[in-house]
Amino acid sequence: MARTSTLLSLILIFCFVSNEAIGQLVAKDSVYFTSKRKKITIPFKLVHNLVIIPVQINDSQPLNFILDSGVKNTLITRLHYSDSLSLNQADKITIQGLGVGSEIHALYSSGNTMQLPGIRGDNHQVYVLMEDVFNLSTRMGMSVHGIIGYDIFRNFIVKINYSSKTLTLYRPDIELKVPKRGEVYPLQIENTKAYVEAGVKQHNGDSIKVKLVIDTGASHSVSLYLPTDDRLQLPPKVMEAYLGRGLSGDINGKIGRINSFMLGRYEIQDLPASYPDEESIKAAINLANRNGNLGSDILKRFTAIFDYPHQRLILVPNKKYREPFYYNMTGLEISTPLPGANFYIVSHVIEDSPAKLSGLMPGDQLLNINGRDCKELALEEVLELFDTKPGRKVRMKLKRDSKYVNVEMVLQSRI
Structure with a gap:
């Protein structure tokens, strides 16, 4: 997830x-x-x-x-x-x-x-x-x-x-054998970056071939650049989103679900796609005729072998391959002012989200989630409690200024 x-x-x-x-x-x-x-x-x-x-x-x-x-x-x-x-x-x-x-x-x-x-x-x-x-x-x-x-x-x-x-x-001169469940994809190495051809199936049933840069430094699933192909369309249900940070500033855009993502014989269904604003990606739109990037929320569902010397990518599905994709079911974002200290602060709350409707506010310190002390939870464990299936109730104890506040919210998918 x-x-x-x-x-x-x-x-x-x-x-x-x-x-x-x-x-x-x-x-x-x-x-x-x-x-x-x-x-x-x-x-x-x-x-x-x-x-x-x-x-x-x-x-x-x-x-x-x-x-x-x-x-x-x-x-x-x-x-x-x-x-x-x-x-x-x-x-x-x-x-x-x-x-x-x-x-x-x-x-x-x-x-x-x-x-x-x-x-x-x-x-x-x-x-x-x-x-x-x-x-x-x-x-x-x-x-x-x-x-x-x-x-x-x-x-x-x-x-x-x-x-x-x-x-x-x-070593680059070794030719690795392809595992039995693995599939090989040709890599295009252009100007230090590796590209792969894939397919996306949109909400209207259209299947479109796309050229994607492989980006292990992108934590999302897939990002699609609308200006690069007139056939790419926004899904009917999208949400405004902060997509990340580039060297020159924030990257904003929209998030919506696509029917499926196809890579060779593998087809991953019902996943969120990012659609960055044109202004945010103007430095990349015309590079190598790319249509977007392939991120680690897809790659982590495989053992991935990047063989630049032989210009190929090998993917072997792992146990996470069929896990559903959940996207920010709470509507809050967390920061850790003291990295490594398990000290968590609400940094942003999205309008009309479960977090907003439950009364959470930026600056709130998370103390307890579903009976578990946040001091004993790593950041990934905190996020795992938040990003499970829709309909799950989450109870939290917060510290706001010098007061203690108890809230309850129900996780909800907004895309």
């Missing part, structure tokens, strides 16, 4: 603007195994459908990075007071991406080392945001320091087992 209450998606596209540092982006790094092993397996944390792996930059302690196939460059979004990181000579540049807003400033540094367990990268390029525009740590309930993507996918065959929460990296 979709865990999209507080972090809906990350859609990051870099467009470098100004500064002489642009001319320096010529050296390519080298990422390789530090031993003669054929594969390395790394445990990861799965939060909001996103894969979090430990990465060291130069002499840093292991930092938490999102593994995002939609991102070209290694990006440090925030360092906390207890973190230390030394970078080689850094130049200030301006970068721009998706979202409605202005350019943002970053530091560009080359000649760094990057390390994962058993993996090393030399002459690594790193971008450090001057402002924490994503607020990943407060939205994900743990310290998140950055995002890494293409440097991993282009140098290895990458297997993400969402069930066991393990990331396995294979």
